[in-house]
């Protein structure tokens with residue numbers, strides 16, 4: 839028995855490059871690579887609408903390319 843999840847999950851990550859496959863269940867989708875814009879700090883997976891929030895921890899260390 840698994841607990842119900844909210845429709846749009848928020849995933850906290852520590853890297854700007856993330857891989858999403860939608861997780862388990864109905865939201866699953868082919869694996870896609872997403873790149874978080876450091877200025878944005880988050881990205882929404884176009885497939886499953888999960889929000890990936892960057893938590894690099896290096897706040898104040900913005901490294902503008």
Ligand SMILES: [Zn+2]
Pocket residue numbers: 858859860867883884885886887888
């Ligand atoms: Zn996804």
